[in-house]
Amino acid sequence: MSRLKQLLSWSDLARLAGGGSPVDRASGPTNSQANLRLFGGAEGSEELTLYRDHHAWCPYCHKVWLWLEEKRVPYRVRKVTMFCYGEKEEWYKKICPSGMLPAVQFRSGEVVTDSDRILAELEARYGPLGEALGEARALPLRKLERRLFSAWCGWLCYPGEGGEDARARAQFEQTLRTVEQALQATPGPYFLDSFSAVDCIFAPFLERMVGSLYYYKGFVLREASRYPGLVAWFEGMELRSTYRGTQGDAHTHAHDLPPQLGGCYASGTREQEAAAARVDGGLAMDLPDCSYPEPEDSRVEAAARVIRHKDYIIAVNPGEEELVEEALRCAMTRLLAGEGPAPPPGSAPALRYLRARVSVPRDMAPWPARRLRQALEATAAMDGGQEGEPIPTKHRRDQDPRNFGK
Numbered sequence: 001m002s003r004l005k006q007l008l009s010w011s012d013l014a015r016l017a018g019g020g021s022p023v024d025r026a027s028g029p030t031n032s033q034a035n036l037r038l039f040g041g042a043e044g045s046e047e048l049t050l051y052r053d054h055h056a057w058c059p060y061c062h063k064v065w066l067w068l069e070e071k072r073v074p075y076r077v078r079k080v081t082m083f084c085y086g087e088k089e090e091w092y093k094k095i096c097p098s099g100m101l102p103a104v105q106f107r108s109g110e111v112v113t114d115s116d117r118i119l120a121e122l123e124a125r126y127g128p129l130g131e132a133l134g135e136a137r138a139l140p141l142r143k144l145e146r147r148l149f150s151a152w153c154g155w156l157c158y159p160g161e162g163g164e165d166a167r168a169r170a171q172f173e174q175t176l177r178t179v180e181q182a183l184q185a186t187p188g189p190y191f192l193d194s195f196s197a198v199d200c201i202f203a204p205f206l207e208r209m210v211g212s213l214y215y216y217k218g219f220v221l222r223e224a225s226r227y228p229g230l231v232a233w234f235e236g237m238e239l240r241s242t243y244r245g246t247q248g249d250a251h252t253h254a255h256d257l258p259p260q261l262g263g264c265y266a267s268g269t270r271e272q273e274a275a276a277a278r279v280d281g282g283l284a285m286d287l288p289d290c291s292y293p294e295p296e297d298s299r300v301e302a303a304a305r306v307i308r309h310k311d312y313i314i315a316v317n318p319g320e321e322e323l324v325e326e327a328l329r330c331a332m333t334r335l336l337a338g339e340g341p342a343p344p345p346g347s348a349p350a351l352r353y354l355r356a357r358v359s360v361p362r363d364m365a366p367w368p369a370r371r372l373r374q375a376l377e378a379t380a381a382m383d384g385g386q387e388g389e390p391i392p393t394k395h396r397r398d399q400d401p402r403n404f405g406k
Helices: 010-017 059-071 090-095 115-126 138-156 164-184 197-217 228-238 241-246 250-261 270-281 298-308 310-316 321-337 348-355 366-381
Strands: 048-053 075-080 103-106 111-113
Touching: 010 298, 010 321, 048 059, 059 115, 059 197, 059 241, 103 115, 111 115, 115 197, 138 164, 138 197, 138 250, 164 228, 197 228, 197 250, 197 270, 228 241, 250 270, 250 366, 298 310, 298 321, 298 366, 310 321, 321 348, 321 366, 348 366
Parallel strands: 048 075
Antiparallel strands: 048 103, 103 111
């Protein structure tokens, strides 16, 4: 059978990906696509607007977003451009002249910025999430989170020449052991006796540490033999639909962090190079960034997101439009049918360009992203080994929201 006769049309692909009930973005599970969250209430019940970044890359936005989802406070979402991937919107500067993210605007018009101040204000208005952040047991943990953040940046964001890398690693591991001890001192998986705002504060950076340190240092943080408390914490978090709806992955964080942090430095060890190759290669299904079982509909979710946004995906790809369109259908055929035809000659760079820019959770959850990257890479490999345009490290203007109709 010829290549084109095996290739599914967009309408055929849409039928394969179209099963199941429509997703309720407003009152269903936590998701990055919602612009309104009602939790079963009526529209108009929302009391505040959360301003966060388009791509769900900002860790400070992440912890406020997770808190709101856990407390089920109805809210609207307006997405703003982070400096690293485009110009900040003028309308947002009128609301928040500093341009800081996140920000929360209440029905009264009052605007609060800085994630810690926002959480304090939310606690005052809606009550604490678990133990209050100002209580005796919570305060030392908040300070510990900042110590861990500092030690992480000290290892990740500097070249580490002349033995500095080993010293920075030792400082990080020492602080991480203190975090491990804090987790093992509680009866359950969380930082206090039950889930609380403290977990919301730790979640964004622990998640980013997992991805970035694996990619740039070959360091596995989610390793039960060394850090059983941390592994149990991540497993406990992944049981929560709120966290799974906000969760990123190693590939996304490895490449969204350098412009935000001013650079990330690879150690250049054999373990580090192998880890980075696994993350970038797109074929690994067992990266140490997500451990819950694969959902049955992961392929369908991935395909449905691509099909919905295919026109933008094709338009922003550096490859020639007709070539990209056909190659993308080849990859979607493989994704949904389990195998697919060879793409048109010369399309490997276009497919790998897209593979490198699948973003979690902006586009989809971790498992669908794994399956999509796998399908794109396996299809590209049928054409050859040529890579697409590299991901920038000084900025992410390749992901400017304006190019996607925002």
